[in-house]
Amino acid sequence: MNPYKTLLALFGAPAAWTVQMLLCESLTSFACYPHQAPLSAPQWANLPLILMIICVVCLSFSLISGYVAWHLWQQAHRSIAEAGSSNQAIKVSGGQSQFLAMLGVMSSFIFIVAILFTSCAILLVPLCSEWT
Amino acid sequence: MAISNRTHRRGNEHFERVPELGRAPIGSEEEARLANIWKSEPGWRGWLSTVDHKTIGLRYLVTAFIFLLIGGIEALMIRAQLALPNQTLLAPEQYNQLFTMHGITMIFLYALPILSGFSNYLWPLLLGSRDMAFPRLNALSYWIFLFAGIFMYMSFPLGLAPNAGWFNYVPVSGPIYNTGPNIDVFALGMVLLGISTTVGSVNFVVTLFRMRAPGMTINKVPILVWGTLAASVANLMTIPAVSLAFFLLWMDRQFGTQFFDVANGGKPLLWQHLFWIFGHPWVYAIVLPAMGIVSDALPTFCRRPLVGYTAVALATMATMLIGFLVWMHHMFATGLPTVSLSLFGAASMAISIPSAVAVFAWIATIWTGRPVFQTPFLFFAGFVILFVIGGLSGVMVAAISLNWQLNETYFVVAHLHYVLLGINVFPVIGGIYYWFPKFTGRMMNEKLGKWNFWVMFIGFNLGFFPMHIAGLLGMPRRIYTYSSRMGWDSVNLITSIGSFILAIGILLFIINVIISLKRGKKASSNPWDAATLEWSMSSPPPAYNFAVIPAVASRHPLWEDRLEEEGARRSNLAEGYILMKGHETLSTSPIDARPLVIFKMPGDSYTPFFVGLLVSLLFLGLLLHWWIFTGLMATASCIALIIWMWPQKTLAQRTVSGTAHPLQGDS
Numbered sequence: 001m002n003p004y005k006t007l008l009a010l011f012g013a014p015a016a017w018t019v020q021m022l023l024c025e026s027l028t029s030f031a032c033y034p035h036q037a038p039l040s041a042p043q044w045a046n047l048p049l050i051l052m053i054i055c056v057v058c059l060s061f062s063l064i065s066g067y068v069a070w071h072l073w074q075q076a077h078r079s080i081a082e083a084g085s086s087n088q089a090i091k092v093s094g095g096q097s098q099f100l101a102m103l104g105v106m107s108s109f110i111f112i113v114a115i116l117f118t119s120c121a122i123l124l125v126p127l128c129s130e131w132t
Numbered sequence: 133m134a135i136s137n138r139t140h141r142r143g144n145e146h147f148e149r150v151p152e153l154g155r156a157p158i159g160s161e162e163e164a165r166l167a168n169i170w171k172s173e174p175g176w177r178g179w180l181s182t183v184d185h186k187t188i189g190l191r192y193l194v195t196a197f198i199f200l201l202i203g204g205i206e207a208l209m210i211r212a213q214l215a216l217p218n219q220t221l222l223a224p225e226q227y228n229q230l231f232t233m234h235g236i237t238m239i240f241l242y243a244l245p246i247l248s249g250f251s252n253y254l255w256p257l258l259l260g261s262r263d264m265a266f267p268r269l270n271a272l273s274y275w276i277f278l279f280a281g282i283f284m285y286m287s288f289p290l291g292l293a294p295n296a297g298w299f300n301y302v303p304v305s306g307p308i309y310n311t312g313p314n315i316d317v318f319a320l321g322m323v324l325l326g327i328s329t330t331v332g333s334v335n336f337v338v339t340l341f342r343m344r345a346p347g348m349t350i351n352k353v354p355i356l357v358w359g360t361l362a363a364s365v366a367n368l369m370t371i372p373a374v375s376l377a378f379f380l381l382w383m384d385r386q387f388g389t390q391f392f393d394v395a396n397g398g399k400p401l402l403w404q405h406l407f408w409i410f411g412h413p414w415v416y417a418i419v420l421p422a423m424g425i426v427s428d429a430l431p432t433f434c435r436r437p438l439v440g441y442t443a444v445a446l447a448t449m450a451t452m453l454i455g456f457l458v459w460m461h462h463m464f465a466t467g468l469p470t471v472s473l474s475l476f477g478a479a480s481m482a483i484s485i486p487s488a489v490a491v492f493a494w495i496a497t498i499w500t501g502r503p504v505f506q507t508p509f510l511f512f513a514g515f516v517i518l519f520v521i522g523g524l525s526g527v528m529v530a531a532i533s534l535n536w537q538l539n540e541t542y543f544v545v546a547h548l549h550y551v552l553l554g555i556n557v558f559p560v561i562g563g564i565y566y567w568f569p570k571f572t573g574r575m576m577n578e579k580l581g582k583w584n585f586w587v588m589f590i591g592f593n594l595g596f597f598p599m600h601i602a603g604l605l606g607m608p609r610r611i612y613t614y615s616s617r618m619g620w621d622s623v624n625l626i627t628s629i630g631s632f633i634l635a636i637g638i639l640l641f642i643i644n645v646i647i648s649l650k651r652g653k654k655a656s657s658n659p660w661d662a663a664t665l666e667w668s669m670s671s672p673p674p675a676y677n678f679a680v681i682p683a684v685a686s687r688h689p690l691w692e693d694r695l696e697e698e699g700a701r702r703s704n705l706a707e708g709y710i711l712m713k714g715h716e717t718l719s720t721s722p723i724d725a726r727p728l729v730i731f732k733m734p735g736d737s738y739t740p741f742f743v744g745l746l747v748s749l750l751f752l753g754l755l756l757h758w759w760i761f762t763g764l765m766a767t768a769s770c771i772a773l774i775i776w777m778w779p780q781k782t783l784a785q786r787t788v789s790g791t792a793h794p795l796q797g798d799s
Contacts, residue, residue, distance in 0.1 A: 003326075010520055014453050017457075018453075018456075018457065021475060021479065022457075023321075024471070024475060025460075025471075025472055025475055028471040028472065028475075029468070029469050029471075030187055030488055032469040032470075032471070033469050038467075038469070044447060047429075062251065072423070078602075081247040095349060095351050095352075096349040096350050096351050096723055096724060098210060098212060098351075099350065099351030099442060100350070100723075101350075102442050103445070103446050106442070106443060106446045106447075106450075107446055110446075110450050110482075111453075112448075113361045113485065114454065114479065114482045117476055117478040117479070117481065117482050118475055118479065120478065121471070121474035121475050121477070121478040122471060122474070122475070124474075125470055125471055126468075127471055128469060128470065128471075129470050129471075
């Protein structure tokens with residue numbers, strides 16, 4: 001199993017979510033509250049567009065990571081089929097490839113959901129508004 | 133299976149060695165030799181110098197449990213004060229110090245250290261190793277934890293204990309509003325404790341990736357190991373933030389810096405960010421290993437493996453990962469921008485997904501198994517119920533609007549006690565019932581154990597559930613008394629009665645431990661018919677753990693005969709690598725667990741004790757402004773570290789080469 005693909009499958013989506021959270025949080029906070037007093041509108045007019053681009057890029061990256069994870073899992077699954085039985089395949093590899101691929105699939109799924117949650121929060125809540 | 137030789141370098145041939153394969157049954161010459169190599173010196177010399185992970189693990193357990201008792205007594209005093217309105221058992225300042233020390237003790241000196249105790253004792257046994265990766269670092273971690281605990285309690289008898297709550301918000305903890313040494317003790321104590329936690333975490337991470345038995349690929353490690361790994365990674369990432377926060381606060385207080393002083397351009401919110409960047413992952417650090425205890429021990433009493441091992445392993449890591457980015461939900465009421473609130477509210481709700489995965493896995497394990505209702509099972513099943521209640525109130529306070537309503541009320545106190553006490557104390561007590569035979573060679577009393585569980589469970593719910601109602605009725609946390617006209621009398625009285633019943637439950641546990649230590653039934657090597665490696669050796673285990681390094685073929689090496697298909701490879705626990713040229717164990721590759729090198733482990737040493745003592749004295753010097761003394765202690769610590777680290781040729785690791793992997797069923 002390619003170690004770079006495995007790392008991407010395992011950590012790609014979590015990394016994308018982390019980047020999305022940190023960038024969006026920092027940008028919106030600074031745009032709405034740059035100094036001692038809060039503003040009623042972000043100090044950069046194109047902030048919503050920037051945030052949307054960040055969300056799309058992070059979501060795309062996490063989907064790629066999910067695709068790679070899915071591909072690795074299928075690859076591991078095929079190796080089981082080719083070996084005749086799962087027991088025999090596990091005998092050869094110890095089962096770690098299947099395990100890591102499955103972890104990648106699940107990790108990507110959870111963090112794609114997290115990215116969607118975060119995107120909803122960014123896109124649905126008016127920037128710099130009062131909480132009503 | 134061939135052995136890879138990744139550490140081979142030209143010119144290192146004389147450090148190559150072919151480890152011999154063989155058997156070392158109890159009573160054999162080899163076994164006697166191993167016992168002699170690994171035994172600690174008797175008497176006080178051995179007591180101060182031992183680096184045996186089992187001894188260190190038990191010390192952690194006992195010390196942390198003593199802190200639990202101290203924190204519990206503080207809680208009882210608080211509940212006695214609040215049982216009735218307008219009570220005057222405690223003065224406001226005494227109350228402030230008591231609830232602060234209660235929080236500090238339970239969260240920092242009990243909750244994580246007790247789990248470190250389990251992990252220190254169990255990891256090498258679960259992983260098939262003879263010790264942790266860094267035995268001396270392990271000893272240092274314990275000594276500094278002990279000294280940091282004593283340090284933080286130093287000012288308590290003088291009536292000068294920390295008094296601004298366990299999260300110690302500025303400006304109330306700053307130099308203007310808090311002029312005594314109370315907060316300085318807390319600040320320096322936390323930096324000192326951070327050293328202990330950091331070195332302990334490094335040890336766990338390296339141990340997982342380098343000290344597993346051959347064949348124990350990454351998909352075969354117990355969930356407790358995943359839980360402790362997640363906690364350790366979290367600690368390594370976040371402790372610098374809190375250590376920095378406390379150091380800056382100490383500088384503000386002692387040298388007039390203005391990091392948190394709003395009148396001079398400082399930022400009080402900086403404290404909250406730095407504290408909660410650490411504080412929230414810490415909450416997960418003190419529950420994930422406890423969840424691991426349940427995930428590993430519950431299947432024993434359900435007579436089947438854990439349902440959804442992969443999903444639970446991932447859920448453990450995902451909870452931790454998401455846990456890094458939810459810290460701002462502790463700050464929803466601070467006037468942060470709306471989008472920040474939404475982002476962190478969404479993340480806080482997302483964390484319920486992996487948590488729910490673990491809950492469903494435990495329920496499915498019980499549902500599809502054949503439960504045996506012994507005491508540990510009761511504690512683990514009780515934990516699942518408390519986890520669900522605590523989790524649900526967590527999702528409720530993740531909703532921003534409700535959070536604002538409930539902020540700083542007893543609802544939050546109820547939530548955090550369900551989460552921290554329910555998810556930590558119940559698995560811990562259940563875990564002690566479960567592993568007590570391994571720790572001591574004796575079984576705990578089952579009848580008393582069941583009484584212990586029911587009294588604790590009833591006391592816990594009677595004590596903490598009404599706090600939700602008190603919160604909904606608007607009772608703020610941290611008030612030292614209240615008027616009878618507020619309508620909080622009944623819930624507070626019930627809470628206080630419940631907390632005393634819970635204390636009786638803990639007392640029953642202590643009585644059971646004392647009775648069982650003296651008169652408990654002798655335990656066999658595997659009294660619960662469990663599946664994992666630690667039950668393959670005598671109870672208590674020998675000093676060397678494994679006479680031969682085992683070869684592991686599955687997640688449940690002791691259940692393979694009943695679970696594995698015919699013809700599948702079997703773990704080999706009787707025959708394996710015999711390493712007995714000094715303190716030796718095998719190091720394997722991080723994912724595949726292929727043998728790589730023979731680690732020459734350091735023997736017992738006084739240096740961890742002295743480094744811990746000298747560093748602690750250095751902090752005492754800082755607290756008392758004894759600058760010359762501080763300088764001397766810093767120099768002495770460096771000298772002790774140099775003695776510790778002095779290179780020894782005998783400790784150079786040996787590259788493994790040219791042997792086969794001794795699993796049963798290989799052909």
